[in-house]
Amino acid sequence: SYYVYILKSALFDKFYIGQTQNIPERLHRHNAGTEKSTSPYRPWVLVWQTEKPSRSEAMSLEKKLKNLSKERLRIFIEKYS
DSSP: OEEEEEEEESSSSOEEEEEESOHHHHHHHHHHTOSTTTGGGOOEEEEEEEEESSHHHHHHHHHHHHTSOHHHHHHHHHHHO
């Protein structure tokens, strides 16, 4: 299984969308600062996740979510959380 997830910065008005097989480990890496793109906006909080049966399906959903505006992403999170 693969998971698509959305993180929100606890200190900044930033979201991060990704996909992984292990959300707890991935969240730890984001918050430990080992991920260059998310390091400046730590700490991160998991605000949404879903499971997909294959990596290709997870990547497809990840791409769709990344194309949403910040406002549409907020609406999505509120609707599906």
